[in-house]
Amino acid sequence: MSNIVVFIDHRDNAPTQHSLEVVALGASLGEVHAVVVGNSDVANAVATHGAAHVYVYEPTSQAVTGEVAAMQDAIATAASQMVLVPSTITGKEIAGRLAIRLNAGVITDASSVDASRQATQHVFGGSTIVTSKVNTELALITVRPGSAEVMNGTSGAVQNRTATDSAKSAKISATKPAVSAGRPDLTSARVVVSGGRGLGVAEGFAMLEELADVFGGAVGASRAATDAGWIDHSFQVGQTGKTVAPQLYLACGISGAIQHRAGMQTSKTIVAINQDADAPIFDIADFAIVGDVNVVVPALTQALKARS
């Protein structure tokens, strides 16, 4: 059985759901050797979600290369030929550095991976599906959210290991964790309620948060809304923001420029509410309401609350 090294991203003392999905994907292809840098609570949690072995490394102040050193140690220890990393900013950079260091091919943003190390990617905003294969002995693949269902109730072995990196690196002097606001992460949420220019004012997002909470979903935004300063840039969905593919994407007051669609058009179901009957978002919406978001959204929230 092949040994698959999986990098674990963690936040608030717990592995991210995205990481646990990648562990489950790895477990479907071989034996997972998970890498956790800097947190033994996280390591213990990962051992119950499908990892056969969990390697815990000391916290590092070396930006990115600290994690790369840990991965390099784990790949050698497990004699692994397949490495899976959650497709996050840091995850992709770790894979990129390992590709250079270990002479290995890299594929980013895979939505699925099979045992022959073939990966599928949705490119050009989901309009094209590409199947790619790594030509080198070691394959480095970064995996998007939603690749597999998280496993539960397994028990793996946790061991402490050390690794330091000799590459020149930046030294971390301070960290400020992202505020989760009690909502699921935008990229892995089942439901995303997004707002755009059509909201008219920043306060419109309070209305969307209320609707998102009824679904247990996340809030997103178009670039117009983040540019207007109504919501932080980190909530932007689209070509230069996050790519999401939830079960339900609710576009509220978003016209649907191609750059926005590139970040959300692989969503399973798309509902759009917009005043402008000619808005391009309606071309890809499964259910479209031509109307005022400030009327429709509160009515929808009420109706859903009444239903539950």
Added chain:
Amino acid sequence: MKIAVLIKQVPDSWAEKSLTKDTFLLDRDSSDKVLNDLDEYAIEQALAWQENDGAELVAICMGPESATDAIRRALSMGVDSGIHIKDDALQGSDAIATSRVLAAAIKRGGYDMVISGVESTDARMGVVPAMLSEILDWPQLTFANRVSVSGSTIEIDRVTESGITTMNAELPAVVSVVEKINEPRYPNFKGIMAAKKKTVEELSCADLGVDSVGVTNAWSAVAAATTLPPRAAGTKIVDESGSSVSALVDFLAERKVI
């Protein structure tokens, strides 16, 4: 301070993109080609150092003949000179080959810093700066929404999904900047005229001493590509009073999302 500003020419992000049928490479002729808009933030950041500290800026671009336009755009914004790495052998190079070629060009220039956008809007891998850092063995300070240089020390705030990390290193370093770090300028008439007189050096793979590039040497290869049928529009209701909500709730229940 001498700064290499990495730029790339990409299909216009407003255009629908496709792959070529036989080679599965990006069809670069099917749409207008522009300077990658995320690179403009790197150019603007570098221009601040040029204007305030007298930094010398060199735009480095790997790409076909047409990429000259992207270099001219950078020069018209104020970058001092350009290097165009142009070679038919480079077509279809993956991120690893691209990074090796760029690193070879950087090594011959005596730079204190390499700065770029965080990714190109066509491939969207976001790995080239990290790869360059690994090849050059220069510290990586990427995804910055704040950058400051004091003497030979650089400090940035890195923004990722996990939050904000402040980090520092000694130059030379590899830097990438996110949009929002600044508001890139539009080239003015004076800049456009001045750009015509600026030099652009052309380099081939042989000049740089690199081989094993291009599509046949890529370390990963596309086996198949399928264009999905466009999404069709579904039910559309015109509603001024919120009366459509019950139909929407029924639809959501039918789709099992509630």
